[in-house]
Amino acid sequence: MxxxxxxxxxxxxxxxxxxxxxxxxxxxxxxxxxxxxxIGVAAFLGLGFARTSLDKSAFELDRLNRAITEQEAMNExxxxxxxxxxxxARIAPLAEELGLVIPQDTRQLLVxxxxxxxxxxxxxxxx
Amino acid sequence: xxxxxxxxxxxxxxxRVAAIGLGLVLALLGLGFRLFQVQxxxxxxxxxxxxxxxxxxxxxxxxxGKIYDRNGELLAMTVEAQSIWANPDQVEEPLWVAQQIxxxxxxxxxxxxxxxxxxxxxxxxxxxxxxxxAEEILGLGVRGIYTHPEATRIYPxxxxxxxxxxxxxxDGNGQEGLEYIYDESLRGVPGKAVFERDLExxxxxxxxxxxxxxxxGADLNTTIDLPLQYQTQQACLSALExxxxxxxxxxxxxxxxxxxxxxxxxxxxxxxxxxxxxANCDPAEDPTCHAFKNFIVRxxxxxxxxxxLITVAAALEEGEVKTGTVFSQVADILELxxxxxxxxxxxxxxxxxxxEEHETANMTVAEIFTRSSxxxxxxxxxxxxxxxxVSYIERxxxxxxxxxxxxxxxxxxxxxxAGCETCWASAAxxxxxxxxPLQMAAAYAAIxxxxxxxxxxxxxxTTDVDGNEEVxxxxxxxxxxxxxxxxxxxxxxxxxxxxxxxxxTVEGYRVGGKTGTANKLGEDGRYTEVTRASFVGMAPMxxxxxxxxxxxxxxxxxxxxxxxxxxxxxxxxxxxxxxxLGVSPDAPVG
Numbered sequence: 018m019x020x021x022x023x024x025x026x027x028x029x030x031x032x033x034x035x036x037x038x039x040x041x042x043x044x045x046x047x048x049x050x051x052x053x054x055x056i057g058v059a060a061f062l063g064l065g066f067a068r069t070s071l072d073k074s075a076f077e078l079d080r081l082n083r084a085i086t087e088q089e090a091m092n093e094x095x096x097x098x099x100x101x102x103x104x105x106a107r108i109a110p111l112a113e114e115l116g117l118v119i120p121q122d123t124r125q126l127l128v129x130x131x132x133x134x135x136x137x138x139x140x141x142x143x144x
Numbered sequence: 145x146x147x148x149x150x151x152x153x154x155x156x157x158x159x160r161v162a163a164i165g166l167g168l169v170l171a172l173l174g175l176g177f178r179l180f181q182v183q184x185x186x187x188x189x190x191x192x193x194x195x196x197x198x199x200x201x202x203x204x205x206x207x208x209g210k211i212y213d214r215n216g217e218l219l220a221m222t223v224e225a226q227s228i229w230a231n232p233d234q235v236e237e238p239l240w241v242a243q244q245i246x247x248x249x250x251x252x253x254x255x256x257x258x259x260x261x262x263x264x265x266x267x268x269x270x271x272x273x274x275x276x277x278a279e280e281i282l283g284l285g286v287r288g289i290y291t292h293p294e295a296t297r298i299y300p301x302x303x304x305x306x307x308x309x310x311x312x313x314x315d316g317n318g319q320e321g322l323e324y325i326y327d328e329s330l331r332g333v334p335g336k337a338v339f340e341r342d343l344e345x346x347x348x349x350x351x352x353x354x355x356x357x358x359x360x361g362a363d364l365n366t367t368i369d370l371p372l373q374y375q376t377q378q379a380c381l382s383a384l385e386x387x388x389x390x391x392x393x394x395x396x397x398x399x400x401x402x403x404x405x406x407x408x409x410x411x412x413x414x415x416x417x418x419x420x421x422x423a424n425c426d427p428a429e430d431p432t433c434h435a436f437k438n439f440i441v442r443x444x445x446x447x448x449x450x451x452x453l454i455t456v457a458a459a460l461e462e463g464e465v466k467t468g469t470v471f472s473q474v475a476d477i478l479e480l481x482x483x484x485x486x487x488x489x490x491x492x493x494x495x496x497x498x499x500e501e502h503e504t505a506n507m508t509v510a511e512i513f514t515r516s517s518x519x520x521x522x523x524x525x526x527x528x529x530x531x532x533x534v535s536y537i538e539r540x541x542x543x544x545x546x547x548x549x550x551x552x553x554x555x556x557x558x559x560x561x562a563g564c565e566t567c568w569a570s571a572a573x574x575x576x577x578x579x580x581p582l583q584m585a586a587a588y589a590a591i592x593x594x595x596x597x598x599x600x601x602x603x604x605x606t607t608d609v610d611g612n613e614e615v616x617x618x619x620x621x622x623x624x625x626x627x628x629x630x631x632x633x634x635x636x637x638x639x640x641x642x643x644x645x646x647x648x649t650v651e652g653y654r655v656g657g658k659t660g661t662a663n664k665l666g667e668d669g670r671y672t673e674v675t676r677a678s679f680v681g682m683a684p685m686x687x688x689x690x691x692x693x694x695x696x697x698x699x700x701x702x703x704x705x706x707x708x709x710x711x712x713x714x715x716x717x718x719x720x721x722x723x724x725l726g727v728s729p730d731a732p733v734g
Contacts, residue, residue, distance in 0.1 A: 075350060093223045100218035100300030105374035 206332030209361030226278030234288030332361035367403030402598035448662030451574030458536035525572030592688030652729035657681015659706030
């Protein structure tokens, strides 16, 4: 039979101290940073895109303005062409070639209550 | 000793390091200073300089206004053309290029070669050619040949309306006619464009842009009727052929408004051929030149018997005579000075004769006018006296500009030299007075308009770019009473019915008018056998709407009178004018 032995006291050593258990080091939260970076990149790309679109629309506007000017010039050319075609000096000889002549015998019709009659009365001709 | 050397070594390297450090610090300080100077002190000035290098200012040429006839037909307009130019330094085979391009441009190859061999770096080969021609030339792929756009003035009616529109020079400045007198209105206001461009000259999008647009010129809406203008010109050309005259001039007036419906003449000119136009041109001497006279507004002549309208109207208005007043023993010759008709200078010194010999007879005022008696008219004028006669001549607008909107109008003149005892008699029958055909037309229009003279005009209104229309005001004045005007209308109708103007008859209409035959002064100051034949008249006499004045200069002897040369032209033009205006006939049937 053995006698119960007292519990052994831990021997205290000089220079040693108790350290608290090292807590798990907290990692910095990446997600917000990532989001911010993504937002930043997206904003940068968006800005670039907006700028490009704006420039593109300026080029488009310039192209459209030029097209309008060209169409206006063409319209003027067509008006000129019409005016040239309507020039009596061009039409009269053509009409003559086709055998058209200015009528020599002109008469005015008087529309009376009784029916038409040949007159040269001013008053009647207006009716 | 060795230890001392070892200790000195680190010291020297420290010095070097310190020196380099100092140098770096100084350099950085210098850079910083310069940066401060550039970015802060000179920032504004340098930014301005940069902007100046990128900024370009261009003048924006305004579109020149158009000219329309009364029906909206174009008489003049501006379109874009191409001007061909060359840099002679870059042209490799000038002779070949001149031959190739000369044919396409219609320019003499030798002339082109001279330009292509010049030592300049910019020469025009031809300005303002049609875009198709420019494309053909560029299509040749010749090095050193370029084009640039340039506005050009076009007259679609060609020579038909040339006497109305006038023309511009190569740079678009009005030189003649409406183009000249309305140059400021037609021209518009130039604009300005300021913009940034890159190194290659392209406009920088989103760059600075400041555009002040050009304001186009106003459009002119004239009173001219283009088809009538054409028919008038054709009538004149036919008359030249028939009478072998030097020139023919016709003006058609709207009696009520004074609007000029047609104003034409022959010889004609093409306003597009501005390079060869010359006011002093004589085509007989130089067939390549074109004359551009407008005698209707600018030429003066002694109107001869057409002037008798004013003399008789004045005497009637003053109550000195009535149409039935009889002048007894009217001969066909009158001496205002003893033995004047025996002098060689009889016409200048008081000897007056009727155009045709006739027996001495009693004549009424109506007969004197119908038979165009010079002697009888002088007797009528004698009842007025010189002062009153001159007053009426002036009242009818002779001797002063009518105010028509055409370039450089001639005022005409009343030649009453001091001490001239017979000038009043000459003036009574249309000598000693110089008038323009337009002045005579306006005087007759006053009779047709019941005694109210209206200033003739060509432009009825102007329309600006915003569509605002400004209507030209009418200038009118009463010259004789309505009663006198109606009496004169009856006398004019008599001239055509049974007098000297029977060739002026228009079928279906009652026409009135007066013939005129005036001898031309020769270079020696004496009257010659060469005449100016004229006819001025109106229709329909029931309510005159149109006045036509015809002047034929130097017709052949057979056609030397107004009745033979001018009256048929009048009839032709008047008939067309009445039809164009839709005027109902007023002559009795049968």
